[in-house]
Amino acid sequence: MSTLTRRALTSATGIALAASGLVAFAASPSYAAGPAYQMPFSCNQAWLGKTYSGHSPSIQSIDWTHGSTTANQPVLASADGVVSTATTLTNPDGSYRSYGKYVVIDHGNGSTTLYAHLNGYDVSAGTRVVRGQKIGIVGNTGNSSGAHLHYEQRYNGTVKQSVFDGDPFQMGSTLTSRNCADTTTPPAPTGQWRAQVAVESGGGLYHAVRNADRTWTGFGDVQGVTGAVPGGVRTTAEAGVNGDTHVLAVTNEGKLFHSIRFADRSWSDFGDVAGEAGQLANITQVAAVSSGTEVQVVVVADGKVYHTVRRANGTWAPFGAVGNPGGAPVTKVALSQTGTDTQVVAVSGGTLFHTVRHADGTWTNWGDASAETGVSGIDDVAVAGTGGDLQLVVTTEGGVKRYHGARFANGQWVLNDLSSVVPSGVTVTDVAAAQVNNELQAAFVTTDGRVLHTIRAVSGTWSPAAPVDLTGVPGTRTGVSITGTYN
CATH class of the missing domain: 2.70.70.10 (Glucose Permease (Domain IIA))
Structure with missing residues (x-):
């Protein structure tokens, strides 16, 4: 593995982070609208x-x-x-x-x-x-x-x-039925970047969309459409691919299920990934990211990291072992795409580790990212790719402290305090992050059951973390996932 170079944590690095152009201005992906379906019955029946x-x-x-x-x-x-x-x-x-x-x-x-x-x-x-x-x-x-x-x-x-x-x-x-002779094709939706947000609560899964104009849809009960996930949902991940949003759900029974929210707002059933990727015992965490028309997926099973790919044709690659970088059981895993590389971070024994999967399928050795950043005792981490850089949102001290930073394309790391964005006195139990239309969007679940949402603009400035309207999400909110989808 290439040697990582530590950058001193000074105010100058914060300025460099804001000015570094971390977010790449990528072209909007294409997406294909489905057929203009009408009911299969006579007009007005x-x-x-x-x-x-x-x-x-x-x-x-x-x-x-x-x-x-x-x-x-x-x-x-x-x-x-x-x-x-x-x-x-x-x-x-x-x-x-x-x-x-x-x-x-x-x-x-x-x-x-x-x-x-x-x-x-x-x-x-x-x-x-x-x-x-x-x-x-x-x-x-x-x-x-x-x-x-x-x-x-x-x-x-x-x-x-x-x-x-x-x-x-x-x-x-x-x-x-509107299957009438004069029925015109409904206009295709205007393409825009939207943040897809899923919240886990009481074993259920609830989904909403944040549009480009900053308006939110209401949260809807996903399992009311897709069918119940056996044993209930423990944690989730999302990845946007060509207008569709892929949702991965880990069940309380330790299994992995997959569904798609299509660009037309319809859903597929949740299906058990084990049928194609292989059965792993005791899955506790999942992370996913789009890679072209594929979805890269990593999970934690029995404290170890495994990787699979959902191919564009809908088939799955078998799970492959990525390892246990710190010796202690892995408690959290996250990944993102930067260029042609898939970058993976894992928390083991409070230490943050990092590896890269190249486009040819080869992996680098795990490296100690905590040693590079000077921050240890890590509880949770979320990542988002911006061009050649990897952005991170990290929590420590039981979720009392939050940090934001990056692994730059040249291998250097930086991590800075986020207390000005998420106010003091708030304890975070889960964190998620994604790049949405050139911005970093992050969401935090708090001990008092709220979900806070914030955006880091291209300029490097942050919006204050604000509560998301969780009307329609009953029970105790335990987790959140977020991704960007263009449709």
Whole structure:
């Protein structure tokens, strides 16, 4: 590992930190808006959409009914596309099974819709259809106990929360179809950087967005949409990739789950990462960052650091051991991207350690960052990448003291007191940080259950830490995560 050079902690270094241009002015990433989906029913018809626990293949699948007149109602294409499947599933004795008669439409760029339990279909594989075109009629074929339309919106083969006329659908709602001849495509959202913030509370997970104009959305119950994470949420991490926000959740049972909040504000189910990356015992911490179209993920399991990658095609690399740098169990891990490098920091025995994963997959040896900064007794750390520099937010003395600093691209370190930003008398139990539109945004959970939010501008000045409105977040707030997403 390259030798780290310590920089003296003086007021001059604080000036250098503010003037160093830590935040790189990166171009906004592209993102692809999904199809302009409309309901799969005739214009102005009102349908009730429901799901249930154990709904196959996902609780995001919708069972649509139209009262006593459900059977044989026309089923319309939700968006333009090409029929990829139009078939009937039967048992050896000729009886219907599973989806029964069903149709799948490919809308391009990984997006598909599925229409099942039909009494009949009017299309065949290869048929090009337009939104609003009749493709079949509602029925009761397959594994069905009454006439209804089983409907799915999928992305890269995974069922996601459905979106109609630009709005995510809430299960149990009755919705009126706008699949009309004169329906225009809803305008694409204006691209802007937004801070995605997740708060853990009482085993639940709640999510809000801070927009570029500094307004906040309300916090919503994530598991109310994605389904419950077994055992409840212990801690989370987030990473923004091309308009989507990837959310990693460690459960109280020590397992790792993953979901996506798409650019259209819909969610995918939480899925157990162990199915592809491998099962680790007793996961206690997770951190994530985007690296191009991939998500770099590190976890702490049985006190040791492990690494995996979620690839752009949705598959996961197997977990690989990164080690236990201090000998004592690792209590916190954080990572960020700087250029083509993924930088990882870990707290072990109150000491801060640092390593780098290069683009070719090789790692540097762990280095003692506490020795470089002169700050030990570290409780918590969060990091954010700004060009070639790594910015840090650190807490010590049980969360009573806070520091901000950087590891510069030349390997030098600096750490300075943050008492002017987070007022004295506040004790911090969890900290998160991210680069959002060239600024460092940080969030702190306090012992009195508040979440404080602050921004370090490009000029190096800080806004005073202010409480976030946590209306809709019940219970005791225990953790926070933050990332920047452009959509």
